Amino acid sequence: MTPDTRPRVPVPTGPGTEEWADLLWEAVWYGDEQRAGDLAVAALDAGVEPEALFLDVIGAVQRKVGEEWAANRMSVAREHAATAINERVIAALSRHPAVRREPTRGRITIACVDGEWHALPGRLLGEVLKLRGWRVDHLGAQVPTPHLIGHLHLTGPEAVALSGSIATRLPTAHATITACQAAGVPVLVGGAAFGPDGRYARLFGADMWAPDARAAADRLDAGLPPRPSLPHQAVDDLPHLADQEYTLVIRSGGGLVRETLTDLEERFPPMREYSRTQRRRTAEDIAHIVDFLATALYTDDDDLFTGFILWTADVLTTRGVPAHSLLPVVDLLTHRLRDLPRAVRLLHRGHRALLDHPAVSVPDPETAA
Template structure:
């Protein structure tokens, strides 16, 4: 397809831009974005009012099983190319200090962090974007070699919060203030507050926060006294054993699992691990909603793919039996089982 004449409004351009992503037409997508710039729309608005919501829709289409993983990857690649084209068109020159932007170790959703990095760049900061999944040791080594005024860390998945806390503490030991963002810290930043780190809900707020050194340096202490019960650490140690026993239990109780293809088996093992990872993160920040919200999301994803979501309830039962000596984990699992039973899609399963 070819891009049509673009109105000077990202909302008006949105349907055509989304069609470019659906058709995997990189050149037309770039043309839409550049057309907005040429019509006088600020680059920041193009990034935040066109690229960002379009990428959110891409994720929703994948979640509904309307798009395959391949289609989602193609659209994300195009969005990254559009971001690069917008920044190159404007050609901002740094007039302020250096900010290092990175994704948490194990965090592969890099585009939201890239958008924050480019907004900071447009606002005059000298930005170094380290990309997805940066190990804590490598980040600290980089900070020791190159001066930075602030580190901005992104996390899209709450299950990475324990790793996020380690990275935050590692940066602070290097005497570099930290600001965090992303859905992984909760829609309202609640888990950032538990970890005792300043949180920004979006790129404009991040830009305001990094310019306020006092706010960055006066973050409240973390609230992690509950980790003294050792449930999180013990769960991590037993992760492999628990996955193996849960898979054996499913094979016994759900006969169809015995005939899964290798791909189906891999997906099942991944889901069993994700349940434990999100349970562990919930224990880390002592918030059952982190776990129950993931379980509800997982049921939605499974049912959209015609997978018996009732198996989630069976797995929660199994983990509850195996973790009967873990009081907090037991409460979280009980609450999640109740939510699964209440969901209409699982009522007859």
């Protein structure tokens, strides 16, 4: 990564957060961990409240990292490096005398859903809760449900805060919520996976939902729900799952990806010139589409699938891949799954959404549906 050789910009002298976030972003962008750490300490010395520093400075920078990756202005490697710098800055701040607090309240366990690698949102929540006097066990990324339940039995927390950013982990999140409640521990969920309005938190019977870390801390401060004596909703209590479509798609996922990749070469001729790397990335894209289709079947939510398809069209466009290449993929999956009515409905909705998307130009007849 190219080192930052520009003159240092003087740091702000007041407690506002936007200027600090801009400076921290610059340090993170250039991979300057020392500068990032110095800025965080300087912000504390200038009067920025620790909670605002965590959420409105470091949190804002991390959100921008995600936006820059999605816009193809930041590679995966650079995104990982930036996230690692933010994590180390958080760790350093947590030991600073202006931030450290002795716990005066109960215990909260924070964990990511199994398969969820985005641990930083949970880490930020943990630091905010510690500032507010809670004792926090932060278990980190992708915590297997049996191990989480074992930890709950060992430590007896007042609540579990379950974090999820990836929607395809929602079925696992549902099972984890049910298992925690069966262990007698109420569950707060948060993160993009649960929907901007918390719809999947309600669908899965979570005790609490919050859209962000500050709201989650406020929700816990306002009072904990009673400990559940029985699960609020068992995993098999979603009536639409009786048709087995979710199970059928999950079990056939690998075959669907291979067959669609093979047939796509005929439906999308430019693919014949793809390199091995391009073909691998195409297979990964198809696998993601199948995964989101399965998750939409699990939640019975058309918007989840169409939202992902449109997001994928935007990402492909930023990477110079024609978004209309998604149309034959959707059509091939529709043909393969023609005996599954809900899956066909979702795929038809996705197809129509793509046709209305400005990035999807009308393909030539050879690639049209």
